[in-house]
Amino acid sequence: MSGLVLYAFLGLVLFLTFLVIGLRGARQAMPDSLSVTAVKQMVGLEGLSFTQLELVLDDSDYKLLRTHADLRGIANTLRKERQKLAILWIAMLVNDLKKLWRFRRFLVRRGVPAKFGEEVKIACVFLLSFLLLHLLELFIRCSGPFAIPGMARRANRLVEAMSYAPARVLSRIPSAGWAEIEQSWARSSA
Amino acid sequence: MLSGTGEGWLHATTSSVALCSGDVKALPTRGGAAPPSSRIPLSEYNNAPFVTTTSYTIFLTGVALEVCILWRLSRRQQWRQYFYFLFYVLYDFIVLDLILFGVWRFAPSLYRGFYWGSETISAALRFLVIWEVFRHTFPKGSALQQIASKGIGLVSLGLGLFSVSVFWSLDAYSRLHSPYAALERGFGFSQAVLILGILLMARYYGVQFGRNMWGVALGFGTYVSICVVNFAVIDLQHSFLPYWQALVPLSFNAMLAVWTWAVWTYAPNPPIVTANTAEQAAQLGWWTDHWNRMLSTVRRVVHS
Secondary structure, eight states: OHHHHHHHHHHHHHHHHHHHHHHHOOOOOOOOHHHHHHHHHHHTOHHHHOOOHHHHHOOHHHHHHHTSGGGHHHHHHHHHHHHHHHHHHHHHHHHHHHHHHHHHHHHHHTTOOOOHHHHHHHHHHHHHHHHHHHHHHHHHHHHOTTSOHHHHHHHHHHHHHHHHHHHHHHTTSOGGGHHHHHHHHHHHHO | OOSSSOOOEEEEETTEEEEEOSOGGGSOSSSOOOSOOOOOOHHHHTTOHHHHHHHHHHHHHHHHHHHHHHHHHHGGGHHHHTHHHHHHHHHIIIIIIIIHHHHHHHOHHHHHHHHHHHHHHHHHHHHHHHHHHHHHHSOTTSHHHHHHHHHHHHHHHHHHHHHHHHHHSHHHHHTOSOHHHHHHHHHHHHHHHHHHHHHHHHHHTTOOOOHHHHHHHHHHHHHHHHHHHHHHHHHHOGGGHHHHHHHHHHHHHHHHHHHHHHHSSOOOOOOOOOOOHHHHHHHHHHHHHHHHHHHHHHHHHHHO
């Protein structure tokens, strides 16, 4: 009896595991680093190029200042400043996200081959990321910059992943044509 | 139908059709077969039109999907690439669909024995699908193949021992209603774990899947894990038997549908790019250097 229960349980676990794997989909090939860098250069991703994210989200100095009664005022000021910085960074990330999405549409409009399913998936990712970033902004406004560092890092990774979508499309055309695309993009976004 | 009413029905297991009736207590407990246990005339099962129609629909859908898979594999000689996979589908199509249907129609007395014999062979042949996924994910000659084959070999050994011990244990054997159910459970569990192991190992090393092998592996894994649950619950609680009997053929058809999608276009796994020897040595040197630095930092942190 216990063997049968064990089999039924293990089978169920295996079934759910395969279901999760199936829903997550196959791992997609990373676009080559050259096209990722080219996209970052062309589009000018300010939020993603910000490297001091850990410093903004780190609350150790704030906690240290809070331990001294005389320095609590400074700690609060520091918290507010960090909060402003974090909100500014999120605004930059949202801007990056919009730019990336526009750039992708720009590439497809210019005739770069893309599939319908791929486009739908990217649109969904864009919408989800957009919602997540605004939710994050709301959290930071309500509970400060140190409340959800994990979520903030995830948001950064989401936008980073979003930058792969135009990079994948860009890698389908020869690098000799990238300069022309860059000029054309600059003209259209001006 | 298994509560002793004697009512017969058309039962489809995997992609085949079988008639079953009778009380579950009448099934032999050792060495005997689970349903199909006996045959009834065509006029009698017409009294249960829903079951009959459903079973026929499941059966015909399965046949149609198998024909689709074989047709897609025959295009651009894909079958050369996926020979073992083709062999399994072909076996199911010829033996479990065509021949078994013929036996059921023209030699019903042979049906029961033939059904379980061919079904057991089919369960064993499912290992060919695993081998197909493995050899395409970790191609011969690649460095990954050596690591993966050792890992999968060890897992297989462990699974083999586990399955044999469970099969022969008193708990499984003394209350056994059908050794075939136990065999299906054991095979199914081993196969699900093996295919999951291949998928996880591929993910760990960042090996890319093409649509063909991704669909085959995923459909197969989902189906065999359902089989494990199904054949465990069948022996646990007989009152659910009619529902569970419908679940396996339905999930088999779902697997065939996923396989049809997978092989509809030729999309093999992308080749694993290997660096040249000098590059490999440089990369390994870089990694060793950084790894050692990391370890010494950890040691410093631990001792401070």
